[in-house]
Amino acid sequence: MPPVVTDAIVLHAFDYLESSRILKLVTRDAGVRSVLARGARRSKRRFGAALDLFAQGTAELHVKPGRDLDTLAGFDVTRARPQLAATLPRFAGANAIAELTLRFGGDDANAELFDTVAATLDTIAASMGDTAREATLAGAWRVLADLGVAPTIDACAECHGPIDVDAPALFSHPAGGVVCARCGHLARSARTLPAAARAALRGWLDGAAPLVTLDANDARAHQRLLREFVREHLADDRPLRAFENWEQETLMPRVAGGAA
Numbered sequence: 617m618p619p620v621v622t623d624a625i626v627l628h629a630f631d632y633l634e635s636s637r638i639l640k641l642v643t644r645d646a647g648v649r650s651v652l653a654r655g656a657r658r659s660k661r662r663f664g665a666a667l668d669l670f671a672q673g674t675a676e677l678h679v680k681p682g683r684d685l686d687t688l689a690g691f692d693v694t695r696a697r698p699q700l701a702a703t704l705p706r707f708a709g710a711n712a713i714a715e716l717t718l719r720f721g722g723d724d725a726n727a728e729l730f731d732t733v734a735a736t737l738d739t740i741a742a743s744m745g746d747t748a749r750e751a752t753l754a755g756a757w758r759v760l761a762d763l764g765v766a767p768t769i770d771a772c773a774e775c776h777g778p779i780d781v782d783a784p785a786l787f788s789h790p791a792g793g794v795v796c797a798r799c800g801h802l803a804r805s806a807r808t809l810p811a812a813a814r815a816a817l818r819g820w821l822d823g824a825a826p827l828v829t830l831d832a833n834d835a836r837a838h839q840r841l842l843r844e845f846v847r848e849h850l851a852d853d854r855p856l857r858a859f860e861n862w863e864q865e866t867l868m869p870r871v872a873g874g875a876a
């Protein structure tokens with residue numbers, strides 16, 4: 617089989633045996649892949665300056681049908697993103713995005729997912745302070761959309777009836793988005809989504825709106841909504857540790873500030 621040459625981003629990396637590394641990549645043309653980079657800790661020439669977390673470049677993969685682990689023949693790094701490791705909010709957010717992508721991305725080609733991950737990591741890398749959290753929220757919802765589970769925002773998820781843009785709406789996770797008052801009565805569970813929160817969600821899903829700035833309470837409500845939606849529509853039984861760490865991390869400044 618000829619090698620697969622594709623754009624790729626390192627989303628997880630660990631050392632393997634004496635000189636190698638095992639990487640988990642999201643790729644443009646071959647979905648999510650686990651790859652063995654033989655001799656990666658010795659051969660800078662073959663694998664570029666660094667096969668570090670969140671590095672992006674052109675990967676050459678040898679894929680054997682029926683094998684879980686591909687072989688990485690080369691990785692030409694074009695973007696290293698060291699800024700993601702510079703602050704905890706950035707690093708926690710980038711790891712949450714990586715975890716969602718690796719867990720649910722699958723091995724089918726998904727160019728939209730690749731582009732979303734690349735753009736989200738760039739936005740998080742450039743973020744200052746709390747905007748890392750908003751950038752992560754925005755990126756996570758777009759990852760979900762690229763995985764085919766975007767929430768319905770502008771019409772009732774059950775009956776497709778119109779829903780007033782400027783009013784609070786009921787959001788039902790089982791229904792997959794906002795529901796009208798009539799369908800909300802029948803929903804197993806629904807929480808109220810203020811108009812501003814719905815507008816933020818719409819902007820993030822569109823990818824067009826500039827990032828909003830959320831106060832701590834709103835940010836936590838958005839994180840909870842995202843977590844519940846992931847659990848309803850994607851999650852298996854395994855915990856999403858990076859996602860949990862990200863939620864915990866964003867609580868820390870408030871605790872450290874002595875708000876209690």
Ligand SMILES: [Zn+2]
Binds near residue numbers: 775796798799
């Ligand atoms: Zn309805």
